[in-house]
Amino acid sequence: MSTTVSIPERAQSLAKARTGIAGLDEITFGGLPAGRPTLICGGPGCGKTLLATTFLVNGAVMFNEPGVFVSFEETSDDLIKNVASLDYDLGALVAEKKIAIDFVRVERSEIEETGEYDLEGLFVRMDYAIKSVGAKRVVLDTLEMLFAGLGDTQILRAEIRRLFAWLKQRNVTAVITCQCCR
Numbered sequence: 001m002s003t004t005v006s007i008p009e010r011a012q013s014l015a016k017a018r019t020g021i022a023g024l025d026e027i028t029f030g031g032l033p034a035g036r037p038t039l040i041c042g043g044p045g046c047g048k049t050l051l052a053t054t055f056l057v058n059g060a061v062m063f064n065e066p067g068v069f070v071s072f073e074e075t076s077d078d079l080i081k082n083v084a085s086l087d088y089d090l091g092a093l094v095a096e097k098k099i100a101i102d103f104v105r106v107e108r109s110e111i112e113e114t115g116e117y118d119l120e121g122l123f124v125r126m127d128y129a130i131k132s133v134g135a136k137r138v139v140l141d142t143l144e145m146l147f148a149g150l151g152d153t154q155i156l157r158a159e160i161r162r163l164f165a166w167l168k169q170r171n172v173t174a175v176i177t178c179q180c181c182r
Helices: 048-062 078-082 092-093 118-134 153-169
Strands: 036-042 065-069 098-105 137-141 173-179
Touching: 036 048, 036 153, 048 065, 048 078, 048 092, 048 098, 048 137, 065 078, 065 118, 078 092, 078 098, 092 098, 098 118, 118 137, 118 153
Parallel strands: 036 173, 065 098, 065 137, 137 173
Antiparallel strands: none
8 A cells, every 4th residue: 555645835845865764754755955954863872873874874875975974972983883783884885985984083071162162173074075975965973072062152053053054055965963952
């Protein structure tokens, strides 16, 4: 039995990037907003990284859209090992230049707020990674690690807006995970 889902006209006007995740593309009327960041929030262990990784792997394998995974918690080796049990061969996708993985070490104990906080260094790294594989998709996992030592909420909000605008300017479909949503 086949079910036809009618898509509201306003949902049709926004370009979508299919996730390839059963059910998700249907309830989002075609996938995530293409060329825009999407914030995925939830508690530890709820599947944020799994969803983001699946979005990236499916993009590379099913839709010929290379991707970049920027991790602030897990090393490349750990990420590759963790998703191997899901039958994802990230190592092969990296070797085939379909996915780039960049581990950005952020150590809370080494961060001291001493002045202007900005993401320029991250933007340079992401730009290089995006260009290295021709990425159409980007994952940032997890946002709170990036801003671990930042106490000024005005600067935090400004930098998050700047990050989202930077991703949008590059026309990549991004999944950003976060435990910090309230």
